[in-house]
Amino acid sequence: MTKKAEELKMHEKDTGSSEVQIALLTGKIETLSAHIKQFKKDKHSSVGLLRAVNRRKKLLEYLKKNKFDSYKNVLTQLNLRK
Structure with a gap:
């Protein structure tokens, strides 16, 4: 689990909360976008991205609708624009 996801955990074994899922997806998005910059013709990875x-x-829309405080926290922790 990434460092950012560790900071957003609700409890020790938290792997499924929206906040943690968003953090894990953010890490995946960063690695895939770096990969696609290097390999521009890799269409399969661009679909995954x-x-x-x-x-x-x-997930961010869900947080914004149901847990607005947590939504703001996730945006600041992960440096996401919205």
Whole structure:
């Protein structure tokens, strides 16, 4: 688990909360975007990147609607723009 995800955990064994999932997806998005910058013709990875971005977007919308304080915390912790 990434350092950012560790900071957003609710409890010790938390792996499924929206906050942790967003942090893990953010790490995946960063690595995939770096990979795609190097290998521009890798269409399979670009599809995976789009899926990860869309999943993170849906989770962020859920947090914004249901847990606004947590939403703001996640945005500041992960340096995301919204």
